[in-house]
Structure formats: structure tokens, C-alpha cells
Amino acid sequence: MSAPDGQTLEDALIEPAGAGTGAGIAVTEPSVDTGLTPAVPLPRGDGLDAHVRRTLLQQERAIGVKYAGHNVRTWPYAVIAIGCFAAWISFFPLAIMGILPLWLGCALTSVFVAGGYVVAHEAMHSNLGRPGTPQRFWNELTGQISTIPLILPFSMVKTMHLLHHQHTNHPENDPDAIHAAPNLFMAMVKSWINRQPGAIGTGARWRRHCAELGTPEAKRAVVETMLLQLAAMTFFFAMAWSGYAIEVAMLWWLPRHLGLTYIHAVLSWATHHPHDKTARYENTRVIRHPLGEVLSFGIDYHLIHHLYPHIPFHATGAAYREMKPLLEARGVDCSAH
Amino acid sequence: MQVALRKFFAIMPFLFGIGFIAPLIAQSMAALHVAPPWGLSHVSFGLLIGAPWGLYATWRGRWL
Structure with missing residues (x-):
């Protein structure tokens, strides 16, 4: 199977086409200091510049590899x-x-x-x-x-x-x-x-x-x-x-x-509701499921799974906590955890 | 082979009605000590419900 743009499916799962474009994501000020300084200071409401996005993605990937199945x-x-x-x-x-x-x-x-x-x-x-x-x-x-x-x-x-x-x-x-x-x-x-x-x-x-x-x-x-x-x-x-x-x-x-x-x-259903967004950082979300993390099999961090499917579900919580500042920098709603 | 299997699966709800629902109804009634109406045996009553229900599911594509 291959993705429409010629990527292999495995590639697409690790780094989908369009990742890092930040399409449709409004910028917010990072709530935690990520150590990132945009190349050009950006006012609230503008998109992240390419350099910041690339740096965020590199940091994300490093965390993704740290918790990948072959490392845990x-x-x-x-x-x-x-x-x-x-x-x-x-x-x-x-x-x-x-x-x-x-x-x-x-x-x-x-x-x-x-x-x-x-x-x-x-x-x-x-x-x-x-x-x-x-x-x-x-x-x-x-x-x-x-x-x-x-x-x-x-x-x-x-x-x-x-x-x-x-x-x-x-x-x-x-x-x-x-x-x-x-x-x-x-x-x-x-x-x-x-x-x-x-x-x-x-x-x-x-x-x-x-x-x-x-x-x-x-x-x-x-x-x-x-x-x-x-x-x-x-x-x-x-x-x-x-x-x-x-x-x-x-x-x-x-x-x-x-x-x-x-x-x-x-x-x-709970993780993809309302099923109306398809962008990399928007097609699922961080939730607090009423059943709790154990009874819902860690589904709260489903966003991490979609970003980095090679992280086993028991490690998505730890990966999320490390990745949270990076996700917030992209404007992802991390208020649930 | 695959075509034959597809045709077989097209009538699977009917077979499920006869093969599983009918004996399930019969054995559930027996376990609950419920007598079937009209002097029927448990199995006959199970088939009376299971077969038409399975036929309906085959015809309509849904159980209800």
C-alpha cells in the first residue's frame, strides 16, 4: 500500500504528508518555556514559521523514538x-x-x-x-x-x-x-x-x-x-x-x-469525536475519559498514538508529558491533562 | 471457492437463526422452566422463532 503522494504506508504513519505545515492551527504562546525562540518573533494569531515548526518536530521525534516499541x-x-x-x-x-x-x-x-x-x-x-x-x-x-x-x-x-x-x-x-x-x-x-x-x-x-x-x-x-x-x-x-x-x-x-x-x-468514538478534522494535530485529541486511564486503556493520549504509532499504549502517557510543551507550542489543546 | 463462500455468507443470517438462535431459545426456555405454547417442543418453538428471524435478517440486512 502506498500513500497518495508516493510515501510508503509506514512512512506515512511516522511522518504523514503535510506534517509540520501547521495548517489550520492558530498559534498560542507556549505555556511552558520550551527553549525555542522563533527566528522572527511572531505576534499572537500568526502561524509558526518554518524554522520553529521544524525544530518542534525534531524534538517531538526524539521523544517519539525514546518511547518507541523497540526502546521500551x-x-x-x-x-x-x-x-x-x-x-x-x-x-x-x-x-x-x-x-x-x-x-x-x-x-x-x-x-x-x-x-x-x-x-x-x-x-x-x-x-x-x-x-x-x-x-x-x-x-x-x-x-x-x-x-x-x-x-x-x-x-x-x-x-x-x-x-x-x-x-x-x-x-x-x-x-x-x-x-x-x-x-x-x-x-x-x-x-x-x-x-x-x-x-x-x-x-x-x-x-x-x-x-x-x-x-x-x-x-x-x-x-x-x-x-x-x-x-x-x-x-x-x-x-x-x-x-x-x-x-x-x-x-x-x-x-x-x-x-x-x-x-x-x-x-x-470518544477520541475522534466529532470526526470533522483530518489534520495531523487535529484529527484526534487529548481527553480525560470518564472511565479513567486504566479502564480506558490509556485512550486519553490517543493524539500521541496518532502522531507516533510506534509508541506502545502504556508509554503514551509518559511520552505525552514530555511532549506537552511542544504540542502546546503548536496550539494543541492540552487542557485535559 | 471465494464466490461460493460469498454466496454462502449471503444466507448466513438465516443459517445463524437456525443454527444458533433456535437452540439458544430452546435451551434458555428449558433452563428457565418456561413451557412453549401450543404444545410445541422447546426445539420446535426455537426454530419457529429463529428461522423466520434469520430469514428476515437475510432479506432486510438487519436483525431488527
Whole structure:
């Protein structure tokens, strides 16, 4: 896949076209002394000059590299993913034997589904092992197993997520723009509507995106999605007609829907609302989510993730605190944290 | 292969209604000790709900 201006997708994620132009960003006085002195003093309301922008970007990048996946500890993601996947598999026999209460299995699996997406998300950005490194196997394994409870293959969610980064908030080209809604309640309703099997659903939109991409990876993602869904439905039907429909409903079907609602409303909608800006420093924001940093998986610093996707989510808070003066110098609203 | 799978997935909501919703309704009623109406068995009643519901979802492209 390549960006419209000829950048590779990886390049575009690290340094999107137009980055540093400051387009549409009103200048504000830095609230903290960044040590930067504009080449030409600028009155409030003017844009930053090219020199200041370049210097800010260099400082930003240095922080981005400091907290990048290859410079911070990421092996716990793989351990957690494998542990949770094994636990989830064990829930079925444990529930059938009456050892695990179904309500507990349902609650834990719902957490695994949502958390699994977060862990897989790190693998999507190769934060657990870059290509060509010994850790690459664990990166791919973590991604593959973490999205199975969602009944979505890693290849598909990765393709759609990288497309989201490439076209953030674009109404037609961003796969996640389908989650746009006026408020949280409607975001949850929209999440349900998007799961419908017909033309209004995410499935139809993702097929369109894959067809437009036309890459071997996109074609493979479509085939893998069909095969995984076929395998999952075979499991559902076989278990249900064997007398375990309630167990499958409580350990897979319902947690999947609860997890997807969380992923759409908390991880996608809240951070990009109102989905109307596409510029590098404006297409997402720094928020203070009512669920708190832990229960929202550090989504408060989603801006940092979009600026530097190679920073794992557990390090975005620290990266943000170092980057905050630079972001404020660009006029980014950092009032939430 | 891919074309065959696509056609198969086009009727997946109907299959889901028969394959999963029907037995889920039947087993839920049995677990809750709810007797099906008209002297039907739990499975028959489950199919009576699940199959048309799945057919509706296949036809309309939405479950509700």
C-alpha cells in the first residue's frame, strides 16, 4: 500500500504528508518555556514559521523514538495475550463441567475481547517485534490470537487500522469514520447498527475498502475473514445443537458484542469525536475519559498514538508529558491533562 | 471457492437463526422452566422463532 503522494504506508504513519505545515492551527504562546525562540518573533494569531515548526518536530521525534516499541519493554503484551487466550479456551470445558459460573466467564471474556484488541493493536503497528527481528514471531502470534474472540482475523483488523491512520476522519476513506455519532449513547447505537449483516454494516464497508486497496494483503484479509467466520459459525452451530448454546452465548457471542461496543464507543468514538478534522494535530485529541486511564486503556493520549504509532499504549502517557510543551507550542489543546 | 463462500455468507443470517438462535431459545426456555405454547417442543418453538428471524435478517440486512 502506498500513500497518495508516493510515501510508503509506514512512512506515512511516522511522518504523514503535510506534517509540520501547521495548517489550520492558530498559534498560542507556549505555556511552558520550551527553549525555542522563533527566528522572527511572531505576534499572537500568526502561524509558526518554518524554522520553529521544524525544530518542534525534531524534538517531538526524539521523544517519539525514546518511547518507541523497540526502546521500551513490550514482552508483557505477548505474555498477557497468550495467557488470556489460553484462559478463554479453558472457559468452555470449565463452564460445561459447572466449575466456572457463566456470569464470571462472560465478564472475563468481555474484558479479554476488548483488551485483546488493544494488545493486537500494538502488533498491528509492529510494536512487539519489527520485521526481521527475533521478536517478530511473537508480534505476529500475539496479533493472530488476540483477535480470534472478535471473529476477525489479524490481517483484516490490521489492514483496516492502518487505513484509519492513513485517512483519519475522512468520511469515505477512514474505516472508523463509520462510528461518527453526536453523543455517546448514539455511538453505542451506531456500533450495534454497524454490526448488521446488510449493506449498512461494517462488513460491507470493509469489503469496499479492501476492493479499493486491491493489494494482495487486502485480498488475503478478505479470504481469511470468511474462513475464520466460517470456522466460528461451525463451532457455534455444532456446540448449540449439542446442547451448549447458552455456554457459547455467554462465553463468546455476548462478550464479543459487549467488547465491540466498548471498542467502538470508548476506543474509537470518544477520541475522534466529532470526526470533522483530518489534520495531523487535529484529527484526534487529548481527553480525560470518564472511565479513567486504566479502564480506558490509556485512550486519553490517543493524539500521541496518532502522531507516533510506534509508541506502545502504556508509554503514551509518559511520552505525552514530555511532549506537552511542544504540542502546546503548536496550539494543541492540552487542557485535559 | 471465494464466490461460493460469498454466496454462502449471503444466507448466513438465516443459517445463524437456525443454527444458533433456535437452540439458544430452546435451551434458555428449558433452563428457565418456561413451557412453549401450543404444545410445541422447546426445539420446535426455537426454530419457529429463529428461522423466520434469520430469514428476515437475510432479506432486510438487519436483525431488527
